[in-house]
Amino acid sequence: MNKQEIYTHIEKLVFHNDIPNIELKQWEDIIHVLREVNLLAACYYRLEDENKLTLLPFFALKHMKSAAVYSLRQSEQVTFECKLLQEILNTANISSVFLKGAGYTLRKSKNSQGRVYSDIDLLVAKDDISNAEKALGKHAWCTKKLSEYDNNYYREWSHEIPPMFNIHRGTVLDLHHNILLPISGREVNVELLTKNSQNIDNTYTVLGYAATVLHSIVHLIINEDVSNGYRDILDIITLIEENDTPEFWQEITSLSSKLGFNNELYLALSLSEKYANLTVPNNILLSFEEQKNNRKLNFLLNHVYYFALQPHSPAVQTFKHNVAISIVYILGHLQKMPLKILIPHLLTKSFFSIRDQIFGKHHFDK
Numbered sequence: 001m002n003k004q005e006i007y008t009h010i011e012k013l014v015f016h017n018d019i020p021n022i023e024l025k026q027w028e029d030i031i032h033v034l035r036e037v038n039l040l041a042a043c044y045y046r047l048e049d050e051n052k053l054t055l056l057p058f059f060a061l062k063h064m065k066s067a068a069v070y071s072l073r074q075s076e077q078v079t080f081e082c083k084l085l086q087e088i089l090n091t092a093n094i095s096s097v098f099l100k101g102a103g104y105t106l107r108k109s110k111n112s113q114g115r116v117y118s119d120i121d122l123l124v125a126k127d128d129i130s131n132a133e134k135a136l137g138k139h140a141w142c143t144k145k146l147s148e149y150d151n152n153y154y155r156e157w158s159h160e161i162p163p164m165f166n167i168h169r170g171t172v173l174d175l176h177h178n179i180l181l182p183i184s185g186r187e188v189n190v191e192l193l194t195k196n197s198q199n200i201d202n203t204y205t206v207l208g209y210a211a212t213v214l215h216s217i218v219h220l221i222i223n224e225d226v227s228n229g230y231r232d233i234l235d236i237i238t239l240i241e242e243n244d245t246p247e248f249w250q251e252i253t254s255l256s257s258k259l260g261f262n263n264e265l266y267l268a269l270s271l272s273e274k275y276a277n278l279t280v281p282n283n284i285l286l287s288f289e290e291q292k293n294n295r296k297l298n299f300l301l302n303h304v305y306y307f308a309l310q311p312h313s314p315a316v317q318t319f320k321h322n323v324a325i326s327i328v329y330i331l332g333h334l335q336k337m338p339l340k341i342l343i344p345h346l347l348t349k350s351f352f353s354i355r356d357q358i359f360g361k362h363h364f365d366k
Helices: 003-016 022-034 040-049 057-091 099-105 127-135 148-157 209-221 230-243 248-257 262-276 282-286 295-308 318-336 338-359
Strands: 096-099 120-125 140-142 164-166 172-176 198-200 205-208
Touching: 003 022, 003 040, 003 230, 003 262, 022 040, 022 057, 022 230, 040 057, 057 096, 057 099, 057 120, 057 127, 096 099, 099 198, 099 205, 099 209, 120 127, 127 140, 127 172, 148 338, 164 205, 209 248, 209 262, 230 262, 248 262, 248 282, 262 295, 295 318, 318 338
Parallel strands: 096 205, 120 172
Antiparallel strands: 096 120, 140 164, 164 172, 198 205
């Protein structure tokens, strides 16, 4: 199979649960790609929901089942860590909201099935961020060692403090006070974002459903790194299908308008239609007339994001995909920082990178 044929089979399998009738050698390529984009276990659960696991060749089923077992273990670990984090913050009288993967798992959303985690994302009020860091520090949570420049970047410009990790278990925590960098000029009204947050098991707080989807969209579109983009667009599609009600559509369009993310919502919904034939209500489509007539947005939709989000794997990537990924990388940085800050920032990072390659990463540590 050539790269396009491999990708065609993957898209049908991931978004439509269609099992390809191909040779075992060709299944090897598909399994490798699904593992690279962290969707091997998710495919297992999606096929299980449709009673299609028996249609898989034993080779493919074995790998998917193994990935599912691993993901279940990770889900249990995340739930355990969330419990401990919540207890620490409760003791310090700090309110918090679990975001992204941890939020999906606590809510038991369908897209949490088969998920592989790299960290836990937690949102607290900006005024509480220092106290939260101190409270966590008393329970073996430390910030990762960074250069003075990187530490200042997080503290002064970013929407989160430097990543924290637990010295006993190695779990990584991203502690946020916003979902976008304040330096970007698009700092989100957190109070509005969390207005309809949901309580889970009288213990945890997660974003409301519309806010959850919108946050997933913002995280996908306003980002220079889309290496997990294929998984992220599947997240968005699954979340919408799980709560496809008039009330949901009303809330997400209202929220995106108030927070200034109509362009991002349009791009994500259009991509969902292209990948998975997601049905968007006509009244919602009509509200995007301005975006539909925007040539720049439609160029990004059809020639950039559609290709950049596809699996980042040598088995399917072509020159066109690599160009699209590069464009998204540049756009992501431009959306996060004004040019007058971005250029010095990139030059500084490049200097440190070259210096560390020559002298060693820790040569200049104090």
